Amino acid sequence: MSSACVSQCLCRTSITGRKGGRTREVFPQPHFLFSFLRHLVQYLPSQIQMRFPGAENLRKLVFGHSSKDIVEVPVLSEEDYKKKGHEVLKEAWHLLNCDSWRLEKRGSGDTSEGGDACDEVFSMVHPGQKGKKIYRLRGRVEIAPKVLLDELFSRLENVPSWNPTILESHRIQTVDDHTDISYIVTAEGGGGLVSSRDFVNLRHWDVIDGSYISAGVSVTHPEKPPQKKYVRGENGPGCWAMSPIAGNPGSCSFQWLLDTNLKGWLTPIVVDGALTGAMFDYIRHLRKYAQKLNSSKGPSSYIMPISSQEEEQIAVNS
Secondary structure, three states: OHHHHHHHHOEEEEEOOOOOOOEEEOOOOHHHHHHHHHHHHHHOHHHHHHOOHHHHHHHHHHOOHHHHHHHOOOOOHHHHHHHHHHHHHHHHHHHOOOOOOOEEEEOOOOOOOHHHHHOOOEEEEEOOOOOOOOEEEEEEOOOOOOHHHHHHHOOOHHHHHHOOOOOEEEEEEEEEEEEEEEEEEEEEEEEOOEOOOOEEEEEEOOOOOEEEEEEEEOOOOOOOOOOOOOEOOOOOEEEEEEEEEEEEEEEEEEEEOOOEOOOOOOOHHHHHHHHHHHHHHHHHHHHHHHHHHHHHHHHHHHHOOHHHHHHHHHHHOO
């Protein structure tokens, strides 16, 4: 890190005003300090860390873990992963359909049906964890629900090509056709206040009441222990839910339940802004990708046969 960067982040400047000749001191904005501290700890030489044990505590405060936390972890059996995946999906679906959600923010922009202005982010305090805030996004995407499930679950490696908020995504372990372990690295968020995070998630999908649900939760895996490069985030039970829309088999109602702990040194205001912003960004990128798929092959090629269960659900919704 150059001395210029250090001085830009830390030093204070005296400025003489035109009126009254007063002098005021201008201190750096908080995000400059956070950024400086994050880079300082990240690039702190290993020999300095050895000589000054407090450096490890500083790393843990800023990044959510220290180098001592990087240890080997056991792998669950496939049956355990399947069982856990099924339980997580049921819990996420239950949370998604709770009555305690309150509107956090509405999208802006396109006011047509399925446009950005129709997007909504809700929040509530987790009913089982006092003080923990979770989020739900609701919007519409012009693509069949089955196809969207396939894009999000089966084509995981392709996600960074259309979603710039994801730097890396790939499958670590395939358990069965409905269950796997994935590794995700997110881009910086919150205007640079939130550095990249990485996540190791157990994912499981199924169909409930005609909706395609892809649920996930953080797990440990020996192939991806915490590393110094990223803060290891932690996801509670969450999901994407893609439901058919009556009279329009080429569209779906899209919901995202987000229960995450970004770890590190972040204030609640920063976390709120970063997460709601990320959710709106996500559905905008998803909508653009759906348009690209439709224009390349035509909407009709993405309309898949509707099962009897889906037909019953559509009839209920209509």
